[in-house]
Amino acid sequence: MQPPLDKDGFLVNLDDWNKEVAEYLAAEEGISLTPEHWEIISALQDFYHEFELSPAMRPLSKYLKQTLGNEKSGSIYLMKLFPGSPAKLAARIAGLPRPENCL
Numbered sequence: 001m002q003p004p005l006d007k008d009g010f011l012v013n014l015d016d017w018n019k020e021v022a023e024y025l026a027a028e029e030g031i032s033l034t035p036e037h038w039e040i041i042s043a044l045q046d047f048y049h050e051f052e053l054s055p056a057m058r059p060l061s062k063y064l065k066q067t068l069g070n071e072k073s074g075s076i077y078l079m080k081l082f083p084g085s086p087a088k089l090a091a092r093i094a095g096l097p098r099p100e101n102c103l
Contacts, residue, residue, distance in 0.1 A: 010091070010098050017095025025093045033093075036072075037081055041094045043067050054091040054099040 002024065003016040009028075011017055022041065026033050033041075047055055047063050055063060057075065064073035071077065078086035087099050 008092075008098055011095050014095055014097070021095060022093050025095075029089060029093070031082070031093070034081075037093075039068065039072070040064070040078070040081060040090055044090050044094045044096065048094075048096050054096045055087060056099045057085075057087040060087045060090070060099075 003021050004012040006012055009025075011021070023033060026037070031037070043064055044055070044060065046067070047060070057078075061073050061075065061078070064078075075086070078090070082089040082093075091097065091099055
């Protein structure tokens with residue numbers, strides 16, 4: 001069952017998120033979630049709970065560098081996992097609101 005989404009494909013109600021919803025949203029993007037994806041999703045949710053906002057790319061990268069290290073915070077690494085706009089796509093799959101600075 002598809003959860004209610006807004007016009008940009010983000011969850012209308014953040015409480016609707018669970019791992020099955022994440023798998024569904026990822027599949028819509030042609031992504032099969034791996035442990036590496038889940039690590040970023042978890043860190044992104046931690047960021048959201050700490051700062052009450054979805055980070056754009058630069059703050060996301062900085063946060064990942066602090067929490068997961070250099071090798072998992074670079075834009076190339078994130079683009080491989082979440083092609084196109086990593087911060088926006090990862091936030092969508094993580095069940096978070098659209099980052100304000102993402103087109």
